[in-house]
Amino acid sequence: MPDLANGKYVSQSDALRQWTPAARDVLVETAGVYGAWVTEQEVGHRVQSATGITTKQPADEWVGALLARVAADAVTRDEPRLASLCVRADLSVGDHAGSAPGEGVQARELQAAQDRLECYRAFGATLPEDGGQPQLTPRRSVARAAAPAKRVARERTPRPAPNGTMRVVVCTSCFMEVPAGTTCRDCGATLSA
Structure with missing residues (x-):
C-alpha cells in the first residue's frame, strides 16, 4: 500500500x-x-x-x-x-x-x-531533416537484426534440453529460446517443431 x-x-x-x-x-x-x-x-x-x-x-x-x-x-x-x-x-x-x-x-x-x-x-x-523514422529500442533492434541468422541455425539444428528429452528452438516472434511445440510460452507465437 x-x-x-x-x-x-x-x-x-x-x-x-x-x-x-x-x-x-x-x-x-x-x-x-x-x-x-x-x-x-x-x-x-x-x-x-x-x-x-x-x-x-x-x-x-x-x-x-x-x-x-x-x-x-x-x-x-x-x-x-x-x-x-x-x-x-x-x-x-x-x-x-x-x-x-x-x-x-x-x-x-x-x-x-x-x-x-x-x-x-x-x-x-x-x-532530423527527413522528419524522423520509427526507432526500436536498442535491445529490440539488436534482436531483430540478429534474428534471421539465429533462427535459421536453430531450426536446422535444434539441441536437446539438459535432460536430453526436449528440443529447443528460438521463437521467430520474440527471439526467446523455448521448448519446441505448437506455441511459444513467452509470446504465444506459433512455432514449428
Whole structure:
C-alpha cells in the first residue's frame, strides 16, 4: 500500500490518481527528445519523487496500471500514445492496457516505435531533416537484426534440453529460446517443431 512522506497510508487508487499527472509530465518531457524513451523504474521513481507518495512495491507491478491511466488521458486529449515511451527494464514494451496494440511481441514493438515517433512530432522534439523514422529500442533492434541468422541455425539444428528429452528452438516472434511445440510460452507465437 502506498504511503505519504508523513507516514500516512493511501489507497492504491488514490496513489494512481495522484501519480497520473506526474507520469504524463515525465512522458511529455521524454517526448521532447527525438529517440528518447524511459524505463518503468525511472517513471516509478520520478512520480514518487514528484508527489511524495511512495510504495515499496516494485515499479513493474504497478506502472502498467499507471500507464493505462496516462493512455486513457491521452485519448481524451486526442494525443498520440504517450505510454509507448515507457519500456520495461529489458527495453521491451509492455502488454498493459496502455501499450501499443498488436498480435505478438514483434507487432507491439513495431507499433510502439511508430507511436514514439508520433509523440516526438507532437511534443516538439527536434527531428532530423527527413522528419524522423520509427526507432526500436536498442535491445529490440539488436534482436531483430540478429534474428534471421539465429533462427535459421536453430531450426536446422535444434539441441536437446539438459535432460536430453526436449528440443529447443528460438521463437521467430520474440527471439526467446523455448521448448519446441505448437506455441511459444513467452509470446504465444506459433512455432514449428
